[in-house]
Amino acid sequence: MLSLMYVSRAEPGITPEDVKGLAHRAAENNARRRVTGLLAYNSLSFMQLLEGEGAAVLETMRGIERDSRHSGITYIRQDERENRECPDWSMRSLLTPLAGVRSATVFTGTLPPQMELDTKILFTSFASSLTAEQARHHAEQSDRVMGRQREAGND
Numbered sequence: 001m002l003s004l005m006y007v008s009r010a011e012p013g014i015t016p017e018d019v020k021g022l023a024h025r026a027a028e029n030n031a032r033r034r035v036t037g038l039l040a041y042n043s044l045s046f047m048q049l050l051e052g053e054g055a056a057v058l059e060t061m062r063g064i065e066r067d068s069r070h071s072g073i074t075y076i077r078q079d080e081r082e083n084r085e086c087p088d089w090s091m092r093s094l095l096t097p098l099a100g101v102r103s104a105t106v107f108t109g110t111l112p113p114q115m116e117l118d119t120k121i122l123f124t125s126f127a128s129s130l131t132a133e134q135a136r137h138h139a140e141q142s143d144r145v146m147g148r149q150r151e152a153g154n155d
């Protein structure tokens with residue numbers, strides 16, 4: 001059984017609804033090919049795990065590589081395994097900036113029990129990483145707090 005994972009940059013115009021639709025369609029195709037896996041989207045990037053019979057996974061991946069809804073596909077893992085990590089998900093999508101998830105522990109709890117710890121950590125760190133926009137927002141907020149603290153100190 002082939003298992004592979006990649007990350008890619010989402011096309012900027014894409015919305016969470018687009019991703020849900022795409023994953024729904026993907027799940028139908030994958031069920032036919034007996035491919036399973038997980039697609040995570042954090043508003044900037046995708047991280048996807050695909051697993052199944054080698055030829056089926058590679059055929060699926062050939063279609064994905066041609067898809068203009070993302071670019072810069074970078075493979076982060078590809079190996080032969082005994083067992084599936086997402087045996088019950090023909091393609092599950094998780095739309096997961098940390099702002100929507102709140103807690104990394106809660107997010108990890110939604111991953112399949114069969115999933116290896118290494119894979120859970122990859123998905124959880126992906127889900128927890130801030131987008132540039134979120135990072136700017138946090139920086140502005142902490143500047144404001146620091147400013148207020150300085151003002152309070154001067155009173």
Ligand SMILES: Cc1cc2nc3c(=O)[nH]c(=O)nc-3n(C[C@H](O)[C@H](O)[C@H](O)COP(=O)(O)O)c2cc1C
Nearest residue numbers: 022025026027029030046060063064067069070091
């Ligand atoms: C990030 C991303 C992940 C995708 N994952 C899958 C997938 O797991 N399976 C699949 O069949 N198509 C997937 N697609 C869609 C394919 O690129 C392609 O659009 C689709 O297979 C075409 O199917 P259709 O000919 O049935 O419309 C994905 C697309 C993107 C952008």
